[in-house]
Amino acid sequence: xxxxxxxxxxxxxxxPKKAMGINTIYExxxxxxxxxxDFISVTYGAGGSENxxxxxxxxxxxxxxxxxxxxxxxxxxxxxxxxxxxxLEQFQSAGIENILALRGDxxxxxxxxxxxxxxxxxxxxxxxxxxRRTDGRQFKIFGACYPERHPESATVFDDIHALKLKADAGxxxxxxxxxxxxxxxxxxxxxxxxGGISIPIEAGIMPATNKNSIERMxxxxxxxxxxxxIKMMERYGDSPESIRDAGIAYAVDQIVDLVTNGVExxxxxxxxxxxxxxxxxxxxxxxxxxxxxxQEII
Numbered sequence: 058x059x060x061x062x063x064x065x066x067x068x069x070x071x072x073p074k075k076a077m078g079i080n081t082i083y084e085x086x087x088x089x090x091x092x093x094x095d096f097i098s099v100t101y102g103a104g105g106s107e108n109x110x111x112x113x114x115x116x117x118x119x120x121x122x123x124x125x126x127x128x129x130x131x132x133x134x135x136x137x138x139x140x141x142x143x144x145l146e147q148f149q150s151a152g153i154e155n156i157l158a159l160r161g162d163x164x165x166x167x168x169x170x171x172x173x174x175x176x177x178x179x180x181x182x183x184x185x186x187x188x189r190r191t192d193g194r195q196f197k198i199f200g201a202c203y204p205e206r207h208p209e210s211a212t213v214f215d216d217i218h219a220l221k222l223k224a225d226a227g228x229x230x231x232x233x234x235x236x237x238x239x240x241x242x243x244x245x246x247x248x249x250x251x252g253g254i255s256i257p258i259e260a261g262i263m264p265a266t267n268k269n270s271i272e273r274m275x276x277x278x279x280x281x282x283x284x285x286x287i288k289m290m291e292r293y294g295d296s297p298e299s300i301r302d303a304g305i306a307y308a309v310d311q312i313v314d315l316v317t318n319g320v321e322x323x324x325x326x327x328x329x330x331x332x333x334x335x336x337x338x339x340x341x342x343x344x345x346x347x348x349x350x351x352q353e354i355i
Contacts, residue, residue: 242260
């Protein structure tokens with residue numbers, strides 16, 4: 058996963074809604090398996106033990122049936138330390154080795170548990186858990202970052218400070234939130250490096266294949282919409298096929314620019330859509346063979 062001989066290319070999937078059944082994501086994974094990403098992360102939303110079980114089943118399917126490394130999301134805001142320890146024990150028993158440590162979103166009408174306030178605290182807890190393991194292994198801890206400032210941060214510099222705390226707490230790999238303006242990511246990467254954050258940072262790319270879903274994501278991520286993107290949405294947003302194809306083309310254009318400028322990795326939010334993932338993979342896969350040139354963009 059940390060192979061310096063190529064730029065990392067990874068995917069994200071999520072457990073299906075309860076009414077759809079877990080087999081739908083298995084079918085998606087079966088269609089993604091031959092694309093051979095460096096890893097596939099699987100989200101972990103609200104839902105308690107049932108959700109944890111689905112997430113574990115999906116992660117094991119990624120590893121066992123697809124032959125791809127899995128990374129499991131773990132949000133901590135609504136977990137007690139006891140809950141977190143129990144989940145880590147389940148991960149350990151299932152052979153899960155990679156965790157994306159997240160604070161998680163606040164849920165309307167629900168008070169956070171209070172044991173964890175930040176993802177860095179969860180990273181520290183995971184390291185404490187590791188110190189008590191008898192198998193001699195440690196979880197690899199991933200973290201998240203916002204290229205255009207976390208919605209709850211006062212300034213971008215507060216974000217950099219929070220990321221440095223994560224790195225110091227044991228996070229060794231960062232995945233960025235979606236963005237549509239590459240210049241915003243380059244400036245963020247420059248600030249991160251100047252702030253002493255040297256761990257790999259992957260650029261998060263979400264293809265704009267559905268107008269409503271993109272508008273929803275933009276409302277909660279602070280993502281800037283460049284004029285070119287706005288025109289695309291206005292022109293094709295009411296045609297599902299047209300916005301899908303335009304969104305794929307826009308994502309490909311972003312990835313070409315990012316890889317050309319030496320980013321360390323691309324994390325593709327597949328939205329459980331193997332058709333879109335395959336179209337993008339086929340267009341950019343050959344670019345990932347060249348050694349990354351991360352320092353050249355700073």
